[in-house]
Amino acid sequence: MAILEMKNIRKAFSGEEILKGISLSCKEGEVLSIIGPSGSGKSTLLRIATLLEKAEGGELFYDGKAIFSLTEGQKKQATKEEKEEAKKLFGLVFQNFNLFPHWTVVKNVMDPLIHVQRKTKEEAEEKAKAVLSQMGLLEKAEQYPYSLSGGQKQRVAIARALALEPKILFFDEPTSALDPELTGEVLSVIRSLKGQKMAMVIVTHEMTFAKDISDRILFMADGEVICEGSPEEVFSSEQERMKSFLGNYQNLLS
Amino acid sequence: MEWTVVLWKLGEGLLVSLGIFAITLLFSLPLGLLVAFGRMHKNPLISGIIKIYISFMRGTPLMLQLFMVYYGPYYIFKVSLHPGYRMTAVYIGFILNYAAYFAEIYRSGIQSMDRGQYEAAEILGYSKMQCFFRIILPQVWKKILPSITNEVISLVKDTSLAFSISVMEMFTQAKALSSSQSSMLPLIMAGVLYYIFNFVVAFIMEQMEKKMAYYQ
Numbered sequence: 001m002a003i004l005e006m007k008n009i010r011k012a013f014s015g016e017e018i019l020k021g022i023s024l025s026c027k028e029g030e031v032l033s034i035i036g037p038s039g040s041g042k043s044t045l046l047r048i049a050t051l052l053e054k055a056e057g058g059e060l061f062y063d064g065k066a067i068f069s070l071t072e073g074q075k076k077q078a079t080k081e082e083k084e085e086a087k088k089l090f091g092l093v094f095q096n097f098n099l100f101p102h103w104t105v106v107k108n109v110m111d112p113l114i115h116v117q118r119k120t121k122e123e124a125e126e127k128a129k130a131v132l133s134q135m136g137l138l139e140k141a142e143q144y145p146y147s148l149s150g151g152q153k154q155r156v157a158i159a160r161a162l163a164l165e166p167k168i169l170f171f172d173e174p175t176s177a178l179d180p181e182l183t184g185e186v187l188s189v190i191r192s193l194k195g196q197k198m199a200m201v202i203v204t205h206e207m208t209f210a211k212d213i214s215d216r217i218l219f220m221a222d223g224e225v226i227c228e229g230s231p232e233e234v235f236s237s238e239q240e241r242m243k244s245f246l247g248n249y250q251n252l253l254s
Numbered sequence: 255m256e257w258t259v260v261l262w263k264l265g266e267g268l269l270v271s272l273g274i275f276a277i278t279l280l281f282s283l284p285l286g287l288l289v290a291f292g293r294m295h296k297n298p299l300i301s302g303i304i305k306i307y308i309s310f311m312r313g314t315p316l317m318l319q320l321f322m323v324y325y326g327p328y329y330i331f332k333v334s335l336h337p338g339y340r341m342t343a344v345y346i347g348f349i350l351n352y353a354a355y356f357a358e359i360y361r362s363g364i365q366s367m368d369r370g371q372y373e374a375a376e377i378l379g380y381s382k383m384q385c386f387f388r389i390i391l392p393q394v395w396k397k398i399l400p401s402i403t404n405e406v407i408s409l410v411k412d413t414s415l416a417f418s419i420s421v422m423e424m425f426t427q428a429k430a431l432s433s434s435q436s437s438m439l440p441l442i443m444a445g446v447l448y449y450i451f452n453f454v455v456a457f458i459m460e461q462m463e464k465k466m467a468y469y470q
Contacts (some may be wrong), residue, residue: 052373087379098374101469102392115388116379146470164378 001064002027003089003168003199004049008071009058011044018044020223021058026168026199033202033210036220037245042203043095045220046172049201050092051083062086063167091161095173097153099145099160106132106141109160117164131159135189151182155189168199175206207246211235221245260431260440267424268447271413274423278348278409285349286356293361304357311354317418320347324419344416352409359401363394396466403459410452424448 002025011019018041026032034042047053049060051067060067067086069076078086099108106128113124132138135155145153154174161169174190175183187209193200194213204210210217210231217234219226219242226241227234235246292304311319324343327333367390375385414425428444431437 050377052376084379087377090377092377094370094374096370098368098370100371100374100389102389102396111388112378112380115384144469160378 002061003063004201005059005061005064006045006049007059007061009045009048009060010056011041011048011053012056018223019048019055022220022223022225023058024218024225024228026201028167029195029197029199031194031200031202031213031215032218033204033214033216034218034220035204035207035210035245036226040220041223042220043172046092046170046201046203050090050170051087052092062089088164089167090170091164091166091168092170092172093154093157093161093174095176097145097150097157097177099153099156101145104142104144105137105148105156108145108156109163112160113163127163128159131163132156134162134192135159149182150178151185154178154182154186158186158189158193162193166198168201169193171200171202171204173203173205175204219245257439257443260443263427263431264424264440264444264447267422267427267444268451270416270421270423271410271425271451274344274348274413274416274421275409277345278352278413279406281345281349282352282356285353287360289353289357290360290364293357294364308354308357311351312358316347316351316412317415319351320344320415320419323347323350340419340421343419344421348409348412352405355405356402359398359405360394362401363398364390366397367393399459399463399466403456403463406455406459407452410455411448414448 004024004026006025007023008021009019009023010017010021022041022045024032024034024045034045036042044053048055055068055070057070059069059071063086065078065082065086066076067078067083100111103111106125109128109132110121110124113119113127114121117124119127129138129141132141135158137152137155137159140148140152140156145156148156154177158174171190175186178186183206187206190200190202191209191213202210202213212231214231216229217231218228219234219237219239221241227237227239229237234242237243289304289308292300293308295301295304320343323346324340327335327339371389371393372385375389380388413423416423417426417429420426424444424447428440431440
């Protein structure tokens with residue numbers, strides 16, 4: 001069964017349609033990348049999936065349970081409790097990290113474990129140290145975020161999300177705020193997460209990365225899904241819009 | 255009269271001034287936060303009323319406000335109050351006035367926070383209360399501390415306005431001593447004491463700012 005299922009999602013900002021009926025689903029352990037030109041609605045879609053933004057139409061399910069169902073016949077929202085339950089299933093890594101600057105690295109990772117998951121301080125610290133060392137950041141545990149590089153900050157943000165053990169982790173352009181040198185270290189830690197039970201949905205402009213890591217790729221433009229399939233299928237697509245988008249990328253490689 | 259006697263009298267006044275200062279801060283800092291919430295409230299009636307309140311407090315003299323709190327009950331409602339009400343009136347007047355200023359400072363601090371902080375907290379599962387008190391407020395404090403310092407320094411000097419309703423604080427004492435002895439000395443000494451008071455306040459606030467400089 002799909003962990004995440006979105007059906008026919010629609011969204012408009014001040015009359016302009018950003019999402020014109022997008023559907024996608026993601027199974028346990030699956031890695032799905034969403035690519036496409038800027039302004040195509042990728043981030044908005046992710047914000048709707050993570051309940052940071054409201055959709056105007058469509059349906060959203062986590063683990064088969066409806067979070068909202070806004071079709072022509074009905075307008076149904078899950079209760080607040082049901083939404084809170086669903087929120088425990090997912091995590092989100094932001095483009096600009098959004099670490100809490102007044103807390104040390106380890107406190108950033110530990111605090112939600114203590115105050116949201118109600119773990120003891122010892123359990124939380126153990127878990128936090130484990131994910132930090134997985135991200136290669138154990139020696140930074142006592143530092144404050146401002147003293148870290150962008151790549152390190154993003155790895156802390158990933159550690160913070162991982163510590164809560166989500167079933168599905170969303171990445172909203174995780175390397176777009178980083179220079180090429182730092183991009184590599186973040187991409188390689190994301191790669192290292194593949195093959196575990198956790199599903200990942202990644203919005204990215206890193207084409208090579210998307211091609212390597214994804215089980216499935218979804219190409220979006222102008223608020224619509226243009227094509228969808230395995231990396232091989234999508235990258236060899238004869239679809240015009242897809243070809244023109246990838247054209248530049250292919251030129252870069254050859 | 256010996257200058258030591260003058261100093262003694264001024265010291266008594268200083269204690270009253272200190273009392274006004276401490277009580278005002280103790281109550282107006284939390285009240286200001288509540289007022290700031292009211293000011294940012296979604297309900298336009300609530301935010302409207304709070305806006306008028308703030309506008310009145312900032313737009314009229316504190317001395318006039320003290321008069322209204324002290325004499326208002328008698329002139330408007332014909333209630334004669336216990337003489338001890340004088341002190342209470344001073345506290346109420348100062349707290350209401352300073353809460354309005356603090357509210358605007360809190361509001362500017364809260365509104366300048368990056369939306370991403372709220373979003374990250376929400377995604378991680380923090381409740382709205384946890385998010386505000388654990389994540390937002392500590393950062394707001396750091397941002398607004400210099401503005402708070404300004405207000406606190408003003409407050410030290412403003413305590414002398416209690417003179418207007420004859421509270422025996424330091425300025426009232428100095429004025430009385432000065433006229434009874436036809437001398438500038440009590441006023442000069444009071445000035446020095448106010449200056450020392452504020453010097454200490456500024457030092458403490460500076461230490462607090464330094465303490466918060468551990469992150470950027």
